[in-house]
Amino acid sequence: MNAIETVNLRVWYGNNEVIKGVDLLIPQNVCFAIMGPSGCGKSTLLRTFNRLLExxxxxxxxxxxxxxxxxxYKMNAVEVRRRVGMVFQIPNPFPHMSIYDNVALGVKYNKLVKSKKELDEVVEWALKKAALWDEVKDRLKDKASQLSGGQMQRLCIARALALKPDVLLMDEPTANLDPVSASKVEELIYELKKELTIVIVTHSPAQASRVSDYVAFLYMGKLIEIGKTEEVFENPKNELTERYLTGRMG
Ligand SMILES: Nc1ncnc2c1ncn2[C@@H]1O[C@H](COP(=O)(O)OP(=O)(O)OP(=O)(O)O)[C@@H](O)[C@H]1O
Structure with a gap:
């Protein structure tokens, strides 16, 4: 079964139609990249997957x-957002809360644990999964604002993972990180897709080719091409895709 499927999906902001009938299938346990030029509707499409757009x-x-x-739309929106986690372009931890509380808050809110001991275990588990534990285990009470940008982004990933999602949406997750932090996040994606499905939005073809198994090329709200990353990059079927991949599109 596919993790996500869209059926003739259309989105308007007011009278402006920005997603124009998109049908796509995202298999389980893969990293699926949505790439395309600025303004083509990538973030909008992503935000329909967890009903954030509404x-x-x-x-x-x-x-x-x-x-x-x-x-x-037949599920409870809170449940959808628990099962479909999200990480944004600008790391957005709760800055005045501790590292521990940033991860624990959603777990408590969703009543996913019964005791403090269980909560401690989930927080440790999530921070380990996000490859942050070793850097923060002795400072869990420090404020999140005291972390570096790259650490903050991994904290946001830990916060999402703590809810044990089936799908993790990542909207340009490395756009604001230095190259070392960005490659840490890319390595994480490689590990995490063994256990969940990752959908990443990127405007970088290079990043899509590094991290994804499947890729969709979106242009002016339409799905132009979709397929296995290797195949799309080696042999794009649509001229627009080729122009985008070879840097001949704005
Ligand atoms: N909140 C909003 N209100 C009105 N129009 C919006 C809103 N958000 C996005 N749009 C418009 O919808 C279109 C698609 O935007 P979207 O952010 O989804 O594209 P994108 O491909 O993610 O772009 P980028 O790579 O620049 O982030 C654009 O024309 C944008 O101006």
Missing amino acids: LNEIARVEGDVKLFGRSV
Whole structure:
């Protein structure tokens, strides 16, 4: 079964149609990249997957998004957002909260544990999964704002993982990181996709080719091409894809 499926998905902001009938299938346990030039609708598409888009009052969605075969619109929105975690372009931990609380908060809110001991275990587990534990284990009470940008982004990944999601959405997760921190996040993606499905938005073809198994090329709200990353990069079927991959598109 596919992790995510969209069926004739359309999105408008007011009268402006920005996603124009997208059908795509995202298999389980892969890293799936959505690439395309600025403004083509990548972030908008991603935000339909966990129903985050409906928090925007002027956004209107038509069509369907299925999570493991079930329409997300027939599920509880809070449950959808627990199962489909998200990491953003600018690391957004709660800066005044401790490192520990940043990870623990959602776990408590979703009542996923019964005791403090269990909570400690989940926090440790998530920080280990996000490859941050060794750097923070002796300073869990420090404020998140005291971390570096790269550490903050891994903290946000830990915060999402602590809810044990099936899918992790990453919207340009390395765009604001230095190269070393960015490659740490890319290594993490490689490890994490063994256990969950990752959908990453990137405007960098190089990053898509490094991290993803499948790739979709979006252009002006339309899905131009989709396939195994190797095949799309080696032999793009659409001229627009080729122009994008060879840097001949703005
Ligand atoms: N909150 C909003 N209100 C109105 N229009 C919006 C809103 N967010 C995005 N748009 C418009 O929708 C279109 C798609 O934007 P979106 O952010 O999804 O593209 P993107 O491919 O992720 O771009 P980028 O790579 O620059 O982040 C753009 O024309 C943008 O101006």
